[in-house]
Amino acid sequence: MAEGPTADTTDGIDSNPSPAPGKLVTVLSIDGGGVRGLIPATILAFLESKLQELDGPDARIADYFDVIAGTSTGGLVTTMLTAPNNDGRPLFAAKDIIQFFLDNSPKFFPQKKAGVVWNLFDAATGPKHDGKYLHSKIQELLGDTKLSQTLTNVVIPTFDIKLLQPIIFSTFETKDTPLKDALLSDICIGTSAAPTYLPGHYFQTEDHQGGTREFNLVDGGVAANNPTLTAMSQVTKEILMENADFFPIKPADHGRFLVISLGTGSNKQEGKFSAQGSAKWGLLEWLYNKGSTPIIDIFFQASADMVDIHAPVLFRALHSEEHYLRVQVASSCLQEKDQ
Helix, strand or coil: CCCHHHCCCCCCHHHCCCCCCCCCEEEEEECCCHHHHHHHHHHHHHHHHHHHHHHCCCCCHHHCCCEEEECCHHHHHHHHHHCECCCCCECCCHHHHHHHHHHHHHHHCCCCCCCCCCCHHHHHHCCCCCCHHHHHHHHHHHCCCEHHHCCCEEEEEEEECCCCEEEEEEHHHCCCCHHHCCEHHHHHHHHCCCCCCCCCEEEEEECCCCCEEEEEEEECHHHHCCCHHHHHHHHHHHHHCCCCCCCCCCCCCHHHEEEEEECCCCCCCCCCCCHHHHCCCCHHHHHCECCECHHHHHHHHHHHHHHHHHHHHHHHHCCCHHHEEEECCCHHHHHHHHC
């Protein structure tokens, strides 16, 4: 388990904390959800304030977790919590991420001209947003920082549309797979590229031998909008490979995990669609209907809900229910707040 604010914070892969023998592996997971990233940011600000009461004002979230995972907007929050500043400490305090979202979200996702609704024609001719401000802000924020330089281990899912498979960016892999040691800015832009909302992201990496690898990424939420199990599988893989950081923890010893999984608020609109209503839909109706994108919404919601189904059962089967905490705001609560 990470040792609080006294943990080593030197640059590079070796700076990432490893759990002490016999201790728990602490995992923080943050869902995707666009501007609703404000929800986990607010929760983390509260948690960090309580940790500061215990360990002093310099305590940061990254000091307490062996692994932080995030998808889409959760990936951005993850990098903001773990990227180093010039002093080798986290770039952002959790409370500052709230203000970052409040200041920049209207520019990340600008509204169309007054009275003009994003319609089927718009949806058929390009993404809803060009992403230029989002991309420039992320690049300005993270600069040339690479995945291997984070202050604790991070796991960020994306999806490569050229390979048609998920690509998991993990600090665990950067040492043996240097071509996956990408810029954090490229990873964040890729995992945030929600189909129909933002353009896909292309970039290349290069290793010291001159080898290259290309990535053609869209939002990781199409595969793992809730990255909890993705993070746990990355740790389990390291245990199977007898990584000295985790050995002698056994691969099936999920009771040694301590997991906090933060949702971005369920955006379900139950009753909006029905089997009868969708029976005659064609391609266009599945892509755009009643102001939303049904097929995209289904992918994102289903991938998150499957984790909500499996993770509690896994911990319950291992008699470790107290080691798993899922924090999610129900859609009904969000709707009441909006009224």
